[in-house]
Amino acid sequence: MTGLVNSELLKLRTVRTWWTALGGMAVAALLMALWNSWQASTFLQPFDDYLAGAILTPREEMSAEQVESMRRLWETNGDVGHVASTVYTSGQALGLLLAGVVAVLLVTNEYHYRTLTATFLVTPRRGRVIAAKLIAAVIASLGLWLVSTVVGLAVGSAFLASRDVGVQLTDPGVLSAILLNGVAYVVWGVFGFGLGVLVRSQTVATVTATALYFLTSVVVAFAFQVIHELVIEQDWVLQAQVAIPGVASQIMTTSGELFPGAPPQWSGALVLVAYGLIAGLAGAAILHRRDVA
Amino acid sequence: MTTMPNDSEPRSAGSATVEVRGLTKRYGDLVAVDRLSFSVLPGRVTGFLGPNGAGKTTTLRMLLGLTAPTSGTATIHGSRYADLDEPLKAVGAMLDESGAHRARTGRDHLRVQCAAAGLPVGRADEVLELVGLTQAARRRYAEYSLGMRQRLNLAQSMLGDPSVLILDEPANGLDPEGIAWIRGLLRDLATEGRTVLVSSHLIAEVEQIADDLVIISQGGLVAQGPARDVIEGLDSAPRVRVRVSRVAELEAALVSGGASVTLASSDDGDVLLVAGLDATAVASLAASHGGGLYELTEERPDLEQTFLHLTQGKAAIR
Structure with missing residues (x-):
């Protein structure tokens, strides 16, 4: 099995796509870490300075409520744990998509370049090939996460040091944010793998993964709101948005509620892993029996 | 050309290494392979002949566990391909439709398979040498000519130093020099005591090297036996x-x-x-x-x- 997983990882390492994905990941993480640091720097100022920089209206003309809501925003975002978590998980928006697409390609490349024959000649027990691919998809996802985390840590620790704040790596909240980020990468890897096994066509699977990724709450919320208002006035209708992979991903990666009444974070991860495994198992069952062309 | 089994190799004595018994494949109403039975002996080159669409490739794919037979069996050394412990060391296969990632080098393509089969990665360089691709080993597959792709495909079949070789139309895309070369190679492999089963739709391609012939048409067996007997059995009536x-x-x-x-x-x-x-x-x-x-x-x-x-x-x- 080790040999098979090594073989799958070698398949990744010997094509440029993988290195492009890693490079893209590093650049995205760097840019987002710098952006997040710059954003955080405004929140790390004293409240009066923050307010003066953020709002054009003179403070004297603001209502007490307005000032109070700005203060809450400043308190939340200016929390060093929050700042560290945000900067250390930079690049996630692109990274999750990359993890999904790399996993899709890991499977669909075999069809696209007609290498499945050679793969199955080496390993006629197809279940082992499929399992090795799943493991390789998980490892590749973790590789992307590792690159983004290293970049985020480098930028974030430098930024925090420049503000005379520690790296916050002993803060359990910060550590769990970094680890949850890794879980999110793996979950998208599993989801992409399942999609690739089931769909087979490289183009269709990649486009589907991307479309599902961007089909987030911004896009679908309206439809669910309409159903909620006009058809079924039950809270579960809004919660059901988690069934959409893009929304599930958002719920999974948002600490706190994505929208009022949103289901808990773990439910998003569960939905994505379930989709990935169901698609993967269905695809594997088909692949197991199907004649290879 | 000899029609006698090569008795100098102990493993070539007598018993067939490839056995096809009652092999049948149906696609709906179409019968691609129809109750086909034949044996292939070691130490000899066996030409597997039939017109295009006769069921040659389907038969070979069933033999290699890539296509599931509707009924019947196809075994190598007495086992189904999928049940072989180390298939690459037992059987080398060169199939027409086998490709490689266009961005991967020929060498890496083979190393990927070495890793999966538990073979030392150095085997990749050895087989590239064997097929004369050492110069092009580090070039991307996209840059390979059809003939080079065929050679890489052949190198792939030799990775495990197998005792049985199954080749589907190996001469496709080769120039006359390449065809002469592959004939010599197959001849040598058989002389070493290996079983060589090579398909073709052109009898002229295999008549110079085949010791035995298996001829099929419309998925069914037409003739089988030592090449000389098959040919003489038919041209005895001038x-x-x-x-x-x-x-x-x-x-x-x-x-x-x-x-x-x-x-x-x-x-x-x-x-x-x-x-x-x-x-x-x-x-x-x-x-x-x-x-x-x-x-x-x-x-x-x-x-x-x-x-x-x-x-x-x-x-x-x-």
């Missing part, structure tokens, strides 16, 4: 081609003499094609019944004609 001035009269005399006669036309007029009587008998009948004798030749069908005759009329449907 035809006599005769052209005379009194065609109708000679035709009647030949028929009453027990021959079967076909009337054909040629550029020079009508020609009688006579089977069942030898040239001497036809000549003496022509002397008494044919009038002016313009031509009398004995025709021995060559291998290609034999092949066409065997598979006649069966190739048209697909």
